[in-house]
Amino acid sequence: MKVLVAVKLTYDINQLKFEKDGTPLLDACPRVMGEADKCAMEEAARIKDAGKAEEVVALTVGSSKEHQRILKDAYAMGATKAVAIKVNDPDNLSALTIATIIASFIKKTGPYDMILLGSGAGDTHSSVVGPMVASLLNMPLLANADRVKVEEDDITIVSTLEDGQYKFRSRTPAVVTVTSEANEPRIPTIRDILRSKKKPIDEISPEDLGVELSKVDLVDVKRYEVPRKRVKIDATDNVEEAVDQLIKALEQEGVI
C-alpha cells in the first residue's frame, strides 16, 4: 500500500495570549504538529510497521522552517518521504484551497491507497478538510476514527458521533480522518530524530499543481469571552461554609 498523511502546523491554543485590545499574539504562540494529525501519522507508521504499506508520504501546506520541522518529526515517526507545499501564509488560505492543494498533489503523485488526516486541527478545528479531499478525489470518507483497522484492501473505523457509535467500512482507496484518541503517538528515539534531520524535504508550488490560491477575506480576529462573574469560593478549609455560600448564590441566580 501507498499511504499519504497530511499534517498541519497548528498553534498550541492552550498557550495563546492576547493583547489588551483583544488581538491574539500569534507570533508568540508556540506551533506544533496538530494533535490529531500526529495520531494520523502514527496510524500510518503502524500500517508500515505491520508490513502493510511500503510508502508513507507526509505532506504539509507551507514551507517555512517550522513547517519543515513538523515534516522532520513525521520522518522521525516513520514517513518515507516528506513534501512541503510552497505557500507563504497557509493560515490565510480557505479550507477549500488547502483541500484542493492536497487533492491535486494526490492526483499528480498517486495513486495512493489510503489518505490519512487528523479529524480536526487543534487551533481552527473546522474538521472539513478531510471530507473536502474525499469529495474532490471522489473517494469514500471514513471520518472521525477513534480506531482504524486495515485488512488487505478493506478499511474499518469506529467513530463516535452525536447519536452513538458508528462502524464505517469501505474498500481502498479511501480518505480516513483520525481523532486524537485513536492511538498514543510514538516518541521517536534519538537515533530516529538524528536520522530525520538528514532526510530531504521536497518542495512543490501550488502552480506546479495547477491550483489557484483563494484567500480568506478576514476583517478581524479578537479575543472572545463570555463575561463571567469569577467569584472565588474557598473550600480548602471550611467545606460546609463554602457549600452554603455556593447554594445561596445559585438560589439567588434562580438556577436551582
Added chain:
Amino acid sequence: MLYTINKGVLEELTGFYERLYYSTLEYFDPMIVSKTLHEIVSKESPEAVLFPCTNKGRMIAGLLAGLTGYDTVTDTVSLKPLSDGFEVIKLTFGGNASATLNVKKPMIACIVSGSYKESETLGSKGEVIEVNAGEHILSVEFSPRKLEGVDPSKADVVVGAGRGVKKKEDLDMIKELASILGGAWSVTRPLAADYGWADAWIGISGLVINPKLYIAIGISGQPHHTMGVRGAKVIVAVNSDESAPIFEDADYGVIGDLYRVVPVLIEKLKKGK
C-alpha cells in the same frame, strides 16, 4: 428549504420551511447524504447551505463543499447578508477568539448551537418532498448512544465530570448530584473516549449545550471543552487547583477537593428539598 434523513422531525418543522426534502435511510452514511444533498442544492441554488456545527454537520458540509466548490465556514455564531455574500462571525482557536470574515455567496456554514433564538413560523405549511437517496456507499453498523438519565442537550442543569474524578464508581456521586438538581450528567472527552465511562462528552468535538446551570467538577477547562458550555447562563467549577483555567470561565469557582465538596453539596441540597 430543509433536507433531513430524520423523517420524524418533519411534522414539527413544516411551518418553518417552504420545502422540506427528506430521504429514508437505514443508517447515516455521509457519502449518500452529501450526494443527495448535492442534487437538491444544484436544483434549488440556495445562497447559503447551513448545518448544525456537530461532527455529522461538519462532515457533510466538507463533503458538499468538495462537490460544489462553495466556501465553507464552521463554528459560525452570526451570519449577515451583504450585497454579494455574507459577513460571518465565527469562533476560532478553541473558542478563545472570534473572527469576522466576508464570504462570497453561495456559501456553506456550520452554525453553533444556541447562536440564534428560535425563528417564527412562516404561517403556512411547507411542501414535503421525498428524495430517493440510492444505495449505501459505506458499509455501516450503528449502536445508538445509551442515554442514562436526562439528555444533557435538553437539560436545565448539567453536571460535568473530568479527570479529577478518579474512578468510574465515583461517577455515582456526579449522577446523584445531577439527579437531585433534576438535571443531566456528562463528562470531558478523555472520560468517554479514553476510559469508556460514558457514550458522549461535552465540547467542540462532542455535545454543545446551553443549560441554565453547568457544574464542572474536576475539569481543568481546556478550550476544547469549554467551547461546549459557552451558552450556559451560570457556570460553577469545583477544582483543587487554584490556577486551573476553568476558573476564568466560571461564575462561581469553588477551590477545593471534589471528594470533600461534592458529598457535602449533595447532603445539603437533599436537606433543602
